[in-house]
Amino acid sequence: xxxxxxxxxxxxxxxxxxxxxxxxxxxxxxxxxxxxxxxxxxxxxxxxxxxxxxxxxxxxxxxxxxxxxxxxxxxxxxxxxxxxxxxxxxxxxxxxxxxxxxxxxxxxxxxxxxxxxxxxxxxxxxxxxxxxxxxxxxxxxxxxxxxxxxxxxxxxxxxxxxxxxxxxxxxxxxxxxxxxxxxxxxxxxxxxxxxxxxxxxxxxxxxxxxxxxxxxxxxxxxxxxxxxxxxxxxxxxxxxxxxxxxxxxxxxxxxxxxxxxxxxxxxxxxxxxxxxxxxxxxxxxxxxxxxxxxxxxxxxxxxxxxxxxxxxxxxxxxxxxxxxxxxxxxxxxxxxxxxxxxxxxxxxxxxxxxxxxxxxxxxxxxxxxxxxxxxxxxxxxxxxxxxxxxxxxxxxxxxxxx
Ligand SMILES: Nc1ncnc2c1ncn2[C@@H]1O[C@H](COP(=O)(O)OP(=O)(O)OP(=O)(O)O)[C@@H](O)[C@H]1O
Ligand SMILES: [Mg+2]
Numbered sequence: 001x002x003x004x005x006x007x008x009x010x011x012x013x014x015x016x017x018x019x020x021x022x023x024x025x026x027x028x029x030x031x032x033x034x035x036x037x038x039x040x041x042x043x044x045x046x047x048x049x050x051x052x053x054x055x056x057x058x059x060x061x062x063x064x065x066x067x068x069x070x071x072x073x074x075x076x077x078x079x080x081x082x083x084x085x086x087x088x089x090x091x092x093x094x095x096x097x098x099x100x101x102x103x104x105x106x107x108x109x110x111x112x113x114x115x116x117x118x119x120x121x122x123x124x125x126x127x128x129x130x131x132x133x134x135x136x137x138x139x140x141x142x143x144x145x146x147x148x149x150x151x152x153x154x155x156x157x158x159x160x161x162x163x164x165x166x167x168x169x170x171x172x173x174x175x176x177x178x179x180x181x182x183x184x185x186x187x188x189x190x191x192x193x194x195x196x197x198x199x200x201x202x203x204x205x206x207x208x209x210x211x212x213x214x215x216x217x218x219x220x221x222x223x224x225x226x227x228x229x230x231x232x233x234x235x236x237x238x239x240x241x242x243x244x245x246x247x248x249x250x251x252x253x254x255x256x257x258x259x260x261x262x263x264x265x266x267x268x269x270x271x272x273x274x275x276x277x278x279x280x281x282x283x284x285x286x287x288x289x290x291x292x293x294x295x296x297x298x299x300x301x302x303x304x305x306x307x308x309x310x311x312x313x314x315x316x317x318x319x320x321x322x323x324x325x326x327x328x329x330x331x332x333x334x335x336x337x338x339x340x341x342x343x344x345x346x347x348x349x350x351x352x353x354x355x356x357x358x359x360x361x362x363x364x365x366x367x368x369x370x371x372x373x374x375x376x377x378x379x380x381x382x383x384x385x386x387x388x389x390x391x392x393x394x395x396x397x398x399x400x401x402x
Contacts, residue, residue, distance in 0.1 A: 068112040068121055072222070073105055082120070084111060089221050092118050143198040149328050149353060150321025151192055154312050158183060158200060161310050162287045166206055166240045180310035182277055185291040187314030190354025193291040196314065197244045200289070207241035209234060213250030216269050224251070224269030232276040240285035248290040252298045270299060277307045317353055319345050325353045329360040338377045347384050359383045
């Protein structure tokens with residue numbers, strides 16, 4: 001009976017007012033939970049945005065930072081100071097900052113410095129210059145020994161003095177001689193010097209590093225000699241290797257007493273080359289080939305034994321050689337039966353292989369002009385006539401096709 005009374009009392013409290021308040025309370029609670037969720041979400045979002053701001057500020061600061069200057073360490077003074085030469089020329093003495101390990105710096109190391117304060121910011125890896133990197137032949141040139149007309153003796157000699165020391169060094173040891181360190185190809189323009197070197201690159205398994213002398217002539221003081229140093233560093237790193245310096249006269253010209261700053265810079269590059277040639281072991285696995293058409297202006301020091309001590313002269317082709325070159329350059333052409341290579345070779349006697357190539361190209365052009373695919377003797381005759389008629393006194397015919 002008592003129980004039923006209690007129940008009755010409770011029922012009495014559940015008036016509509018109370019239940020509506022209860023409901024309101026429940027709704028408010030829900031809203032509070034919702035608001036809390038929202039707050040958490042917004043706080044998260046805020047954190048994200050703050051991080052974003054930080055990132056952008058860092059980026060901005062990086063963009064605003066002045067560019068760094070590159071310098072080369074000349075000397076280390078009393079363990080904590082460096083004598084650094086900047087690429088612009090002047091030298092500075094700077095302190096090694098604490099965060100940089102002194103062991104990572106040697107004379108010759110490249111460093112990055114603040115433009116205004118010259119403070120050392122970073123030690124650069126001894127990466128090779130793009131020019132040096134670009135000189136490394138990864139894909140072999142397609143020129144092979146079969147693409148060279150005549151010059152059999154020269155090819156034999158270059159194989160003997162370049163490939164043999166790399167492939168069979170024990171042979172030289174047994175005989176008790178040293179292989180020539182450097183090979184210099186000399187000869188008139190267009191006689192096939194570059195062609196021979198390309199063929200060597202094609203046939204060898206060694207890394208082939210090809211650089212043109214003029215690329216080593218740089219605008220800034222000290223850059224040229226650094227390139228030479230890096231060139232040989234790369235050669236040693238990738239050995240067995242062959243370094244080919246084409247147009248050596250660009251840096252190898254005779255040193256003169258007087259001279260402009262530019263001349264002195266070229267001389268410094270040459271001196272670095274001489275030092276590199278002296279520095280490596282002749283029995284080692286780096287070979288050097290150079291080519292020039294101006295041996296007369298080369299510095300004598302280059303030709304001293306122990307440097308470019310094997311000189312291979314690439315002569316002007318004789319008539320037989322010219323015939324062979326004609327055959328090579330007409331190999332891929334459609335020539336009519338009346339083309340007399342013997343006769344053409346005789347007409348071009350005294351001219352270089354480059355002229356032969358020029359004549360073949362020009363003859364092909366005449367055929368195209370006449371709407372033909374087959375090249376006739378008349379085209380060749382016209383081409384010879386055109387190329388042998390020297391337009392200006394002293395200019396070389398056919399050079400444009402070299
Ligand atoms: N013996 C040869 N056989 C076949 N082609 C030749 C020969 N000599 C020259 N040529 C042709 O002439 C072009 C120029 O030759 P190359 O570049 O080797 O001359 P070079 O001796 O290096 O001249 P330079 O001293 O002017 O650099 C070659 O691309 C090739 O087509
Ligand atoms: Mg050449």
